[in-house]
Amino acid sequence: MYYNIKDNEVVLSIKAQPGASKNEFCGLYGDDALKVRIRAAAVEGAANKELVKFISKSFKVPKSAVVFVSGETSKIKRVKFPLTEKFEEFIKNI
Numbered sequence: 001m002y003y004n005i006k007d008n009e010v011v012l013s014i015k016a017q018p019g020a021s022k023n024e025f026c027g028l029y030g031d032d033a034l035k036v037r038i039r040a041a042a043v044e045g046a047a048n049k050e051l052v053k054f055i056s057k058s059f060k061v062p063k064s065a066v067v068f069v070s071g072e073t074s075k076i077k078r079v080k081f082p083l084t085e086k087f088e089e090f091i092k093n094i
Contacts, residue, residue, distance in 0.1 A: 002034045003091065010087055011069055012055075014077045018047035023054045027094065033076055034094075048072060055079060059087045 004011045015029035020037035029035040040050035048068070056063040061081045071077035081087075 002028060002032055005083055008083045009080055010083050011078055011080045014051070014079060016042075016047060016051060016075055016077055018042040023050065025058075025090075025094075045072075048077075051077070052079075055081065059084050059090065 026035040040046040069078040
């Protein structure tokens with residue numbers, strides 16, 4: 001499962017692909033991660049910052065609420081953020 005909901009928080013596993021032409025969700029990467037294409041290059045944390053911004057905007061949570069649980073320097077990352085209606089809609093449609 002690519003996400004886990006506990007205590008009104010979501011832990012989302014993400015396969016990040018930096019250097020893309022635009023920020024977008026690309027569906028599931030196997031059963032364990034959500035593939036996300038990010039415009040920024042993987043240089044000096046730019047892709048991570050862009051990923052936080054994209055998740056924040058997509059699921060209507062403050063950027064400060066999006067926290068890396070693991071994988072900051074890996075392509076497979078786990079991020080935690082508050083559960084929102086936008087995220088619940090998202091998981092129904094994927």
